[in-house]
């Protein structure tokens with residue numbers, strides 16, 4: 001049985017994604033085939049910056065080491081995605097369109113920091 005990561009990975013080159021060689025859509029974490037058209041994919045990276053699509057503040061503790069409250073956001077990475085769910089540095093809701101940057105965190109996870117308002 002193969003272990004599967006459900007969390008995107010941030011490396012020095014950017015965020016690891018798979019890009020479909022047929023329809024061009026991207027997925028993070030990388031998949032073995034395109035989730036939309038089942039076409040072949042190649043692994044690549046996208047820049048670790050993006051735009052907030054939606055965000056919220058979570059007021060309950062959902063896992064050890066993640067004290068509440070904390071912010072979460074769906075962020076569209078790079079110019080054309082993918083959209084990823086990230087924990088925010090601060091427990092605040094960010095307006096849609098806010099520019100954020102992914103930063104490495106402990107234990108291989110990551111969080112996002114607002115950098116420029118839309």
Ligand SMILES: [Zn+2]
Nearest residue numbers: 020023034037
């Ligand atoms: Zn595809």
